[in-house]
Amino acid sequence: MPTNQLAGRDGNAAGAVQHVAILFADVVGSTSLFATVGDLAVSQVIKSFFERAKELLEIHHGQSVKYVGDGFMAVFPDVAEALEFATQLQRSLSDNPIVIGDKPLQVRIGLHAGDIRLVQTSYGEDAFGADINVAARLTGIAQPGGVVLSEAVRFALRDEQRRKLGPTERIVLKGVDGPMEVSRVDLSAA
Amino acid sequence: MKSTGDGYLLSFRNDSSAESAAVEAVECAFDVLRLLEARNRHLPEERAINLRFAVHFGEVDVVHNDREGPHVSFAFRLDAITRASLSMALNPMPPEELPLRNYMLCSEEVAGILSRRSNRWTTKCIGLLKLKGFPGWREVFQVLPNPPQ
Numbered sequence: 001m002p003t004n005q006l007a008g009r010d011g012n013a014a015g016a017v018q019h020v021a022i023l024f025a026d027v028v029g030s031t032s033l034f035a036t037v038g039d040l041a042v043s044q045v046i047k048s049f050f051e052r053a054k055e056l057l058e059i060h061h062g063q064s065v066k067y068v069g070d071g072f073m074a075v076f077p078d079v080a081e082a083l084e085f086a087t088q089l090q091r092s093l094s095d096n097p098i099v100i101g102d103k104p105l106q107v108r109i110g111l112h113a114g115d116i117r118l119v120q121t122s123y124g125e126d127a128f129g130a131d132i133n134v135a136a137r138l139t140g141i142a143q144p145g146g147v148v149l150s151e152a153v154r155f156a157l158r159d160e161q162r163r164k165l166g167p168t169e170r171i172v173l174k175g176v177d178g179p180m181e182v183s184r185v186d187l188s189a190a
Numbered sequence: 191m192k193s194t195g196d197g198y199l200l201s202f203r204n205d206s207s208a209e210s211a212a213v214e215a216v217e218c219a220f221d222v223l224r225l226l227e228a229r230n231r232h233l234p235e236e237r238a239i240n241l242r243f244a245v246h247f248g249e250v251d252v253v254h255n256d257r258e259g260p261h262v263s264f265a266f267r268l269d270a271i272t273r274a275s276l277s278m279a280l281n282p283m284p285p286e287e288l289p290l291r292n293y294m295l296c297s298e299e300v301a302g303i304l305s306r307r308s309n310r311w312t313t314k315c316i317g318l319l320k321l322k323g324f325p326g327w328r329e330v331f332q333v334l335p336n337p338p339q
Contacts, residue, residue, distance in 0.1 A: 031322065031323050031324075066277070066278065068278045068320055069278065069320060069322075070320070073280075121277075121284070121285070122284075122285055122286065123276070123277035123285065124277070126277075126282075128281055129281070130281075132280050132281060133280055133281060133318055133327070136280055136318060136327050137326070137327065140325065140326045140327075174326075175329075
C-alpha cells in the first residue's frame with residue numbers, strides 16, 4: 001500500500017480509514033469506438049452517461065470520487081446499495097441506450113469492498129488505498145454490459161442478493177498476490 | 191533516431207542481451223540530463239533547455255529506418271504524462287513530488303528490467319494510469335538515481 005498518502009502530509013487533511021464498496025465503470029472499446037466519431041459527439045455521449053450515473057449515484061448513496069476520461073470511480077458506504085447501483089446502471093443502458101455512432105454505449109462495471117482514505121489534495125479530494133487498484137483491475141475482466149464483483153463483496157451480501165450472482169470463478173488479477181474468487185451478476189434475474 | 195518536432199525518438203538495441211538495451215537507454219538519458227543541467231546552470235532562464243524522458247521496452251517494427259508498433263505508441267503516451275496527469279491516476283504520488291521538467295518516467299516493463307539488471311537506478315511508482323489507446327490501468331514509474339540526489 002502506498003505510504004506516501006498518509007495523514008498529515010504537507011498539511012493535507014486526510015480522513016480516517018473507511019471501509020467502503022469501491023466501484024469502477026469503464027466505457028467499452030473507447031479508443032476504437034471514438035476514433036470513428038468526432039470529439040464533440042464523444043464528449044456529448046460521455047456527458048449523458050455521467051449524468052445518468054450521477055442520478056443513480058444519488059439514489060444509492062454513492063459518491064463519485066473521480067472521473068477518468070472514459071469512466072469513473074465511486075464509493076458507497078453500503079455494499080448492497082453499490083450492487084443495486086451497478087445493476088440499475090447496466091439495466092438503464094440496456095433499456096434506454098445511449099447511442100454512439102450506430103452502437104449503444106456499453107460499460108464494464110467492477111465492484112470490490114475494502115479500505116480507503118479520503119484525502120484533500122492539490123487537485124481536490126481523492127481516495128487512496130490498495131483496494132482501489134484491485135477494483136480497477138477487476139473492472140477490466142467484466143463483460144461489456146456486465147458487472148463483476150470480488151469475494152469481499154459477495155461475503156457482504158445478504159442471501160437474496162447472492163442469488164442474483166453466477167457461479168464463482170477463480171482468477172488471477174494483475175497486481176494482486178494469489179488467486180481471487182469473483183462472481184458475475186446475472187442481469188437476466190429480476 | 192528521429193526528430194518528433196519538439197523532441198526525439200531514440201531506440202536502443204542490445205543483441206547479446208535484449209533487456210540491457212533498457213538499462214543503456216536509461217543511462218544515456220541520465221547522461222543527457224546531467225549535461226543539460228550543467229549547461230543550464232550557466233545560462234539565463236530563457237536559454238535553458240528542459241526535457242522529460244520516457245523509457246519503454248518492447249518489440250518494434252523497423253520500417254524505413256523508423257520504428258513503429260504499439261510499443262512505440264506506448265512510449266509516446268508515457269512521454270505525455272506530466273504532473274497534471276496525476277489527478278486522473280489511481281493512488282498517485284503527491285503531484286508536487288513529480289518535477290515539472292528534467293525527469294524520467296518508465297513503464298512497468300522497464301522498471302522490472304532495472305530492478306533485475308542495475309542498482310544505479312531506483313524506480314518510484316507515480317500511480318496507475320490509463321493511457322489512451324491502451325486497455326486497462328498501467329503502473330508508471332519515475333526513474334531516479336540510487337541513492338537519490
